[in-house]
Amino acid sequence: MSDDVTFRVFRGEPDESGKPNGKMVDYTVEMDEGMVVLDVIHRIQAEHAPDLSCRWNCKAGKCGSCSAEVNGKPRLMCMTRMDEIMHETPEGQPILVKPMQTFPLTKDLVTDLEWAYQINQTIPPLSGPDEMNWEFDQIEADRVQEFRSCIECMLCVNTCHVMREHQLFGQFAGPRFFVRLANLEMHPMDEEDRIAMIKDDFGIGYCNITRCCTEVCPAGINITDNAIIPLKERVVTEYYDPVAIIAKKLGIRK
Amino acid sequence: MDKTYMTHEFDVVIIGAGGAGLRAAIEATKSDISVAVICKSMLGKAHTVMAEGGAASALSNKDPRDSWMTHFRDTMKGGKYLGDWRMAEIHAKESPDRIRELEQWGAIFDRTPSGLTNQRNFGGHTYPRLAHIGDATGLEIIRTLQERGIHTGMEVFMEYTVRHLFKTEGRISGCFAYNRVDGSLHLFKSKAIVLATGGITRCWSVCSGSWEYSGEGHALAYWVGAELGDMEFVQFHPTGMIWPPSVRGILVTEGVRGEGGMLTNSEGERFMFDYVPEMYRDEFADTEEEAMDWVNSIVADETPTARRPPELLTRDVVAKAINSEREAGRASEHGGAYLNISWRPEDQVKKKLPGMYHQFMELAAVDITKEPMEVGPTAHYVMGGVKVHPETQESTIPGLYAAGEAATGLHGANRLGGNSLSDLITFGRRAGMYAAKSAIEIEEFAEISHEEIEKVVEETLAPLLRKGGENPAKVVEDLRELMQQKVGIIRQGQQLEEALEELEAFREREESASPGGTRVYNPGWHQALEIGAMIDVSKMCALAALAREESRGGHTRLDFPVPDYSHWGKINSVIVKGSDGEMKLSHTRYPPIPDRLKEFLDAEDLHEDEEESNV
Numbered sequence: 001m002s003d004d005v006t007f008r009v010f011r012g013e014p015d016e017s018g019k020p021n022g023k024m025v026d027y028t029v030e031m032d033e034g035m036v037v038l039d040v041i042h043r044i045q046a047e048h049a050p051d052l053s054c055r056w057n058c059k060a061g062k063c064g065s066c067s068a069e070v071n072g073k074p075r076l077m078c079m080t081r082m083d084e085i086m087h088e089t090p091e092g093q094p095i096l097v098k099p100m101q102t103f104p105l106t107k108d109l110v111t112d113l114e115w116a117y118q119i120n121q122t123i124p125p126l127s128g129p130d131e132m133n134w135e136f137d138q139i140e141a142d143r144v145q146e147f148r149s150c151i152e153c154m155l156c157v158n159t160c161h162v163m164r165e166h167q168l169f170g171q172f173a174g175p176r177f178f179v180r181l182a183n184l185e186m187h188p189m190d191e192e193d194r195i196a197m198i199k200d201d202f203g204i205g206y207c208n209i210t211r212c213c214t215e216v217c218p219a220g221i222n223i224t225d226n227a228i229i230p231l232k233e234r235v236v237t238e239y240y241d242p243v244a245i246i247a248k249k250l251g252i253r254k
Numbered sequence: 255m256d257k258t259y260m261t262h263e264f265d266v267v268i269i270g271a272g273g274a275g276l277r278a279a280i281e282a283t284k285s286d287i288s289v290a291v292i293c294k295s296m297l298g299k300a301h302t303v304m305a306e307g308g309a310a311s312a313l314s315n316k317d318p319r320d321s322w323m324t325h326f327r328d329t330m331k332g333g334k335y336l337g338d339w340r341m342a343e344i345h346a347k348e349s350p351d352r353i354r355e356l357e358q359w360g361a362i363f364d365r366t367p368s369g370l371t372n373q374r375n376f377g378g379h380t381y382p383r384l385a386h387i388g389d390a391t392g393l394e395i396i397r398t399l400q401e402r403g404i405h406t407g408m409e410v411f412m413e414y415t416v417r418h419l420f421k422t423e424g425r426i427s428g429c430f431a432y433n434r435v436d437g438s439l440h441l442f443k444s445k446a447i448v449l450a451t452g453g454i455t456r457c458w459s460v461c462s463g464s465w466e467y468s469g470e471g472h473a474l475a476y477w478v479g480a481e482l483g484d485m486e487f488v489q490f491h492p493t494g495m496i497w498p499p500s501v502r503g504i505l506v507t508e509g510v511r512g513e514g515g516m517l518t519n520s521e522g523e524r525f526m527f528d529y530v531p532e533m534y535r536d537e538f539a540d541t542e543e544e545a546m547d548w549v550n551s552i553v554a555d556e557t558p559t560a561r562r563p564p565e566l567l568t569r570d571v572v573a574k575a576i577n578s579e580r581e582a583g584r585a586s587e588h589g590g591a592y593l594n595i596s597w598r599p600e601d602q603v604k605k606k607l608p609g610m611y612h613q614f615m616e617l618a619a620v621d622i623t624k625e626p627m628e629v630g631p632t633a634h635y636v637m638g639g640v641k642v643h644p645e646t647q648e649s650t651i652p653g654l655y656a657a658g659e660a661a662t663g664l665h666g667a668n669r670l671g672g673n674s675l676s677d678l679i680t681f682g683r684r685a686g687m688y689a690a691k692s693a694i695e696i697e698e699f700a701e702i703s704h705e706e707i708e709k710v711v712e713e714t715l716a717p718l719l720r721k722g723g724e725n726p727a728k729v730v731e732d733l734r735e736l737m738q739q740k741v742g743i744i745r746q747g748q749q750l751e752e753a754l755e756e757l758e759a760f761r762e763r764e765e766s767a768s769p770g771g772t773r774v775y776n777p778g779w780h781q782a783l784e785i786g787a788m789i790d791v792s793k794m795c796a797l798a799a800l801a802r803e804e805s806r807g808g809h810t811r812l813d814f815p816v817p818d819y820s821h822w823g824k825i826n827s828v829i830v831k832g833s834d835g836e837m838k839l840s841h842t843r844y845p846p847i848p849d850r851l852k853e854f855l856d857a858e859d860l861h862e863d864e865e866e867s868n869v
Binding site for chain 1: 295296297298299300301303304351354355357358359360362363364365367368369370372387388390392393394397401402404405412435464465466497498499500501504505608609612613616617618725726727728731769770771772774775776777778779781
């Protein structure tokens with residue numbers, strides 16, 4: 001397999017108001033066996049456009065840097081094989097590569113992820129006992145380890161309609177950070193309570209469990225069922241469950 | 255072009271945000287000082303994220319026979335006795351607490367049946383020693399340190415590249431960086447700097463490293479006059495992916511062999527039984543039956559009584575064995591060896607090695623629960639780096655510290671798998687602590703030469719002013735190919751001499767490389783700026799390799815194929831920039847190993863009777 005392939009790549013920067021200002025540019029390069037989308041982008045840089053902007057690091061699906069929208073679908077460029085892409089693209093059509101659309105554009109395929117770092121800062125960290133040598137079972141670890149496999153690629157946030165269509169960045173933590181919150185809330189040694197924040201500051205109520213985030217997660221985390229719904233249940237129990245509220249008043253429940 | 259720059263002042267500046275850099279920052283912020291972390295990628299994306307197998311420390315959770323003494327002994331032996339014994343001692347003693355502390359900060363390592371941190375077997379470690387989470391331990395460590403670090407008050411400058419270190423009256427006084435996103439220029443005045451910049455393996459065309467591994471940290475230290483040591487020692491990890499071509503070099507964790515993975519050649523033979531070095535003969539199985547006994551104990555979660563399979567020999571040995579099998583015409587279909595874990599039940603493979611399962615499934619369309627992987631050597635780690643004081647991690651330049659892969663000492667001629675992640679947290683902490691201590695003692699930020707600043711500004715902007723030159727990507731590609739061909743896993747004097755000459759020729763190409771485009775997020779410009787560092791670190795490696803006329807650990811000479819115990823086995827190379835600007839090579843030795851530590855080592859390995867009188 002050494003066919004030519006044409007990529008139609010977004011090139012541009014934001015205008016003064018911050019809106020993307022650019023155009024789709026066609027590049028044709030030769031393709032080798034086993035290539036992934038990121039390989040083709042690198043070949044375009046090496047042969048046609050050294051200044052084409054794109055983030056990447058590990059090239060093995062472990063760092064979550066090369067998120068983009070390929071043929072309209074959010075994915076990691078390093079883990080998307082070209083034979084899969086060729087298969088889904090109608091014959092003779094170029095392959096469309098765009099940056100994540102939910103985040104502000106920096107340039108070409110690079111977006112500004114400052115929001116993610118800011119919100120992460122506001123989450124109260126793990127708080128457990130001072131003594132070292134913590135003991136807990138693998139079965140307790142399993143539940144949390146699923147969340148620990150998040151590579152912060154932000155594809156889930158990019159896909160979530162609360163973010164993508166409604167841009168509720170200040171009011172909603174987004175799937176990635178519900179995963180982190182679930183990680184902390186379900187940690188076997190954690191003593192902190194973040195339920196009020198999850199309800200008020202992180203706006204978990206905005207999520208109407210359409211599962212779009214779970215579908216695009218390259219780490220295969222069951223975001224909706226294992227992170228978001230259990231957190232929603234905890235909020236409901238704490239604030240809206242009449243039995244639990246009475247039990248609390250009577251001192252039967254914490 | 256706009257030459258203005260912004261000036262920042264921080265008591266301590268840490269360059270690099272991998273395991274060592276973040277651990278240093280966490281420690282430095284414990285003092286009441288200002289701390290900046292400058293990193294080339296976004297926070298949480300550094301190269302540490304790619305580490306897979308685990309972090310080695312003698313927690314003795316899995317095998318009560320383990321102790322810091324055995325870990326010390328294994329590290330020295332694996333490094334072929336060229337390591338700094340004091341660093342190996344500190345590392346063996348302190349790493350268990352560093353691991354436990356990570357758990358308090360949020361890391362969730364796999365558990366033993368009694369609920370403690372589980373530990374996995376790895377090459378060269380006598381006992382199961384690696385704390386791990388599946389095969390994604392690097393991600394766990396970087397995420398843990400990131401989540402701890404952001405609440406310490408450190409200020410992070412993401413996607414900045416440091417171009418130059420400044421000295422004022424002999425002491426480090428700051429650094430110069432540019433912002434990769436908007437192309438702006440930045441001067442950082444500081445009282446101490448920690449280099450936690452990782453390695454150099456991007457200088458080889460088949461490597462497990464990302465673009466970040468262009469060796470800029472090593473070059474920065476060299477340019478400012480610090481001594482670098484052991485630069486000839488480069489670890490070629492035995493198991494990188496080899497097929498399809500686009501994934502060549504991507505790491506396949508040693509954990510596969512730790513979990514019972516077997517290496518075979520095209521004739522179906524488990525060839526590693528033929529490659530057990532004399533010094534390890536007593537510790538490894540002679541027969542497939544004995545090796546299987548050991549594996550069965552591991553699978554059953556029992557303490558093994560049989561000796562280990564030879565697949566778990568040190569990385570240098572396994573890499574060279576795969577290479578020799580290929581030379582002998584017994585390579586796998588695409589020129590490597592077969593690595594098979596599919597004999598274990600599917601659910602166990604997926605639980606223990608989830609990353610490997612996905613990596614092969616998605617990138618190579620190979621189901622490792624059903625068929626063997628194809629693997630071959632890949633440039634993975636440089637044992638050489640900035641020479642540091644074993645306790646404080648201070649380099650030969652006052653105020654400049656180094657930790658992790660950027661520093662040398664702990665690993666000698668060959669690093670044991672798992673000793674890198676534990677190195678990062680052990681010596682990252684020390685570097686941060688001592689950098690903070692020294693910064694506190696200094697009252698004022700030192701003046702920095704304007705002339706020197708102007709020169710860096712010129713050099714940084716130069717590639718953007720060029721027109722019609724080569725694409726920087728082409729220059730880098732050719733340099734990496736040169737290193738792969740002539741300074742690779744098996745070296746020869748003639749080729750090393752050629753490499754040294756050819757590397758010089760790259761300087762002209764560096765000066766004419768033109769990326770085009772603007773200052774905004776321009777990868778071509780970034781790459782053009784990396785070439786100078788790549789040339790210098792490549793040269794350090796070739797120069798030190800040419801001098802060392804023996805084979806040992808991560809340095810193998812076809813023309814000097816055996817270790818030399820009387821001379822080379824006792825001395826380490828040192829590279830420094832001479833006053834004439836030329837690269838100078840000399841050799842030195844660590845202080846003698848004290849008797850209190852010598853008693854833990856294998857006496858016959860030390861070859862003390864073969865001492866040269868005039869070294």
